Amino acid sequence: MDKVKKQIDTLREVLRNHNYNYYVLDKPTITDYEFDCKLKELQGLEKKYPEFFDPNSPTQRVGGSVTKNFETIVHEHRMYSLDNSYSKEDLQNWEARIKKLVDGEIQYTCELKYDGASISLTYENGKLLRAVTRGDGFQGDDVTANIKTINSVPLQLQGDYPDKFHIRGEIVLPFAGFNKMNEERIEIGEEPYRNPRNTASGSLKLQDSAEVAKRPLECLLYNITGTRLGLKSQYESLQKARAWGFKVPDAAKLANSIEEVLEFVMYWDEQRHHLPYETDGVVIKVNSLQQQEELGYTAKAPRWAMAYKFKAERVSTRLHSITYQVGRTGAITPVANLEPVELAGTTVKRASLHNADQIEKLDVRVGDEVYVEKGGEIIPKILGVDLTKRPLHSEPTKYIEHCPECATELVRNDGEAQHYCPNESDCKPQVIGRIQHFISRKAMDIDGLGGETVALLVNEGLIKNYSDLYELTKEQVMPLERMAEKSADNLIKGIEKSKAIPFERVLFALGIRYVGETVAKKLAKHYKNILAIAEASKEDLVNVDEIGVKIAESVCDFFNSEKNNHNIERLRRFGVQLELSADVLQNQTEKLKGEVVVVSGVFESVSRNELKKLIEDNGGKVSSSISSKTSYIVAGSNMGPSKKEKADRLNILLINEYEFLQKIE
Numbered sequence: 001m002d003k004v005k006k007q008i009d010t011l012r013e014v015l016r017n018h019n020y021n022y023y024v025l026d027k028p029t030i031t032d033y034e035f036d037c038k039l040k041e042l043q044g045l046e047k048k049y050p051e052f053f054d055p056n057s058p059t060q061r062v063g064g065s066v067t068k069n070f071e072t073i074v075h076e077h078r079m080y081s082l083d084n085s086y087s088k089e090d091l092q093n094w095e096a097r098i099k100k101l102v103d104g105e106i107q108y109t110c111e112l113k114y115d116g117a118s119i120s121l122t123y124e125n126g127k128l129l130r131a132v133t134r135g136d137g138f139q140g141d142d143v144t145a146n147i148k149t150i151n152s153v154p155l156q157l158q159g160d161y162p163d164k165f166h167i168r169g170e171i172v173l174p175f176a177g178f179n180k181m182n183e184e185r186i187e188i189g190e191e192p193y194r195n196p197r198n199t200a201s202g203s204l205k206l207q208d209s210a211e212v213a214k215r216p217l218e219c220l221l222y223n224i225t226g227t228r229l230g231l232k233s234q235y236e237s238l239q240k241a242r243a244w245g246f247k248v249p250d251a252a253k254l255a256n257s258i259e260e261v262l263e264f265v266m267y268w269d270e271q272r273h274h275l276p277y278e279t280d281g282v283v284i285k286v287n288s289l290q291q292q293e294e295l296g297y298t299a300k301a302p303r304w305a306m307a308y309k310f311k312a313e314r315v316s317t318r319l320h321s322i323t324y325q326v327g328r329t330g331a332i333t334p335v336a337n338l339e340p341v342e343l344a345g346t347t348v349k350r351a352s353l354h355n356a357d358q359i360e361k362l363d364v365r366v367g368d369e370v371y372v373e374k375g376g377e378i379i380p381k382i383l384g385v386d387l388t389k390r391p392l393h394s395e396p397t398k399y400i401e402h403c404p405e406c407a408t409e410l411v412r413n414d415g416e417a418q419h420y421c422p423n424e425s426d427c428k429p430q431v432i433g434r435i436q437h438f439i440s441r442k443a444m445d446i447d448g449l450g451g452e453t454v455a456l457l458v459n460e461g462l463i464k465n466y467s468d469l470y471e472l473t474k475e476q477v478m479p480l481e482r483m484a485e486k487s488a489d490n491l492i493k494g495i496e497k498s499k500a501i502p503f504e505r506v507l508f509a510l511g512i513r514y515v516g517e518t519v520a521k522k523l524a525k526h527y528k529n530i531l532a533i534a535e536a537s538k539e540d541l542v543n544v545d546e547i548g549v550k551i552a553e554s555v556c557d558f559f560n561s562e563k564n565n566h567n568i569e570r571l572r573r574f575g576v577q578l579e580l581s582a583d584v585l586q587n588q589t590e591k592l593k594g595e596v597v598v599v600s601g602v603f604e605s606v607s608r609n610e611l612k613k614l615i616e617d618n619g620g621k622v623s624s625s626i627s628s629k630t631s632y633i634v635a636g637s638n639m640g641p642s643k644k645e646k647a648d649r650l651n652i653l654l655i656n657e658y659e660f661l662q663k664i665e
């Protein structure tokens with residue numbers, strides 16, 4: 001028995017090595033035929049001795065398991081997006097911003113931005129434990145079975161890897177493999193795939209992993225996360241990842257200034273056309289992990305990283321007509337309907353024209369030949385007009401004056417670019433859009449109710465605003481199109497369940513202009529219940545951390561409306577949460593009221609984020625820079641020298657984490 005086990009282990013090891021040489025290093029040392037023979041031998045042994053099964057054996061790469069529903073996994077570390085830059089000035093502004101927040105010289109790591117589907121891999125004791133898609137950044141789908149089939153994903157690591165860590169990367173489909181797949185599809189009479197990126201991300205969600213195994217996908221890695229990994233810089237992380245067996249492209253380079261970053265950008269803007277896979281830019285990261293930690297994150301993206309987007313491709317095509325869309329907030333967006341044209345791998349039929357000013361500035365007219373560009377956004381935009389091709393009797397575009405949906409006269413507030421339809425309560429797209437926002441995942445997250453059903457409910461006259469949802473009955477919804485007993489049940493249950501959604505999300509769900517998730521959280525925490533917010537004056541609101549005049553005015557406007565108050569009153573009657581729950585309140589104190597605290601350095605017993613939360617939960621305010629207003633600094637080890645100097649100069653007290661924790665005991 002022992003002999004068999006040994007034979008199996010040796011074969012696995014040998015195959016793993018060849019796999020690595022072939023797919024990660026691109027340097028095979030044996031022929032495909034020899035590889036297949038060894039693989040068959042291993043398969044034979046594993047079949048004969050099933051007791052030695054190993055989910056990470058090289059034989060598992062051929063796939064074969066079928067997943068009906070992918071399990072949702074909450075990311076241990078959120079997967080953020082990246083801020084974009086398009087010019088030297090953008091990068092210089094970014095550098096100026098971050099230099100205010102960290103001490104010392106800043107070095108950058110420049111990497112290529114691979115255009116595929118992002119993935120987070122978790123390794124424990126050197127073995128691939130799990131692979132999860134990015135999803136909404138907070139949670140994604142467990143696609144481990146599919147990822148295992150990708151040959152460049154190591155199932156077993158080599159070298160001195162940490163016990164546990166996550167590594168992020170991008171699943172891409174190289175052009176060669178993509179073209180080959182398409183040739184095969186055309187041969188069997190199927191539509192070819194549109195572009196490598198969508199095909200790569202579609203592959204991750206295929207139910208049959210054997211199908212995924214057939215696709216020549218690759219996994220390129222770029223970021224390690226975890227605790228106590230002993231890593232000091234991004235560049236070092238990349239080298240380590242490579243040493244452990246991951247495929248990390250060797251384009252990455254260190255830069256000592258924005259000038260050097262730009263050299264990298266310019267070089268790759270040319271050279272990218274020779275790469276085997278798609279890139280849409282460069283990602284620039286602050287190299288020092290300690291500086292990264294000091295910089296932290298905005299609500300959307302790390303402050304320590306920046307994407308630089310290559311200039312997109314542009315084409316010209318005919319503008320057939322301009323139509324106008326009404327959004328959830330009543331904002332009007334003009335849309336250009338175009339003669340379909342191929343652009344960066346997709347067919348473009350529509351483009352955004354943004355607003356009346358934009359149309360006027362570009363002097364875009366129906367019948368014009370226009371230049372279209374596809375940047376990072378899904379909807380491409382119009383850059384200008386080819387005047388040499390303008391038809392003879394063309395007329396300047398006249399912007400609409402009335403709402404295309406409800407015929408109400410449009411308004412345009414001073415200083416705003418967008419036109420609005422003011423008919424909030426009766427303009428269909430606004431009514432529907434507001435309820436769709438209310439039920440969405442980050443708001444009330446109503447299971448069993450989707451955007452289309454909302455539209456149906458409104459169109460059938462069953463609901464007119466979100467508070468009406470709570471009076472819906474099964475009997476009312478059953479007759480709707482595509483409804484069955486079960487789905488009607490689920491819908492009603494989902495609505496019932498939403499009554500437990502916490503206050504800050506309800507506040508976000510209300511759809512007050514400019515009150516996004518983060519602002520809603522701030523307001524909820526500060527005022528604790530909706531009545532207090534409704535009664536707050538503009539001046540009062542502006543005093544809340546991070547609430548500006550625009551938001552304050554919008555909040556006041558919202559609560560000045562009788563209709564809105566009536567709706568909220570109804571929500572209250574139905575049992576929707578309109579105040580912070582007792583257990584949230586319990587952890588909140590006023591112990592640090594009026595104190596402005598700066599957190600700096602590295603801590604032993606708590607993370608920086610935990611510290612910040614503790615400060616806020618106890619009524620204090622966290623500030624990122626030292627000033628005469630700073631009450632004291634919670635200082636860990638490695639506090640930057642210039643911060644220290646400033647604290648001394650302004651005579652500001654430094655306390656350590658334990659002294660701080662004692663304060664709030």
Ligand code: AMP
Binds near residue numbers: 082115283
């Ligand atoms: P975006 O989706 O445009 O906000 O860009 C963020 C995405 O870029 C991330 O979610 C990653 O999937 C992807 N990405 C590609 N290459 C890199 C890289 N080298 N470093 C970080 N992110 C990258």
Ligand code: ZN
Binds near residue numbers: 404406421423428
């Ligand atoms: Zn309207």
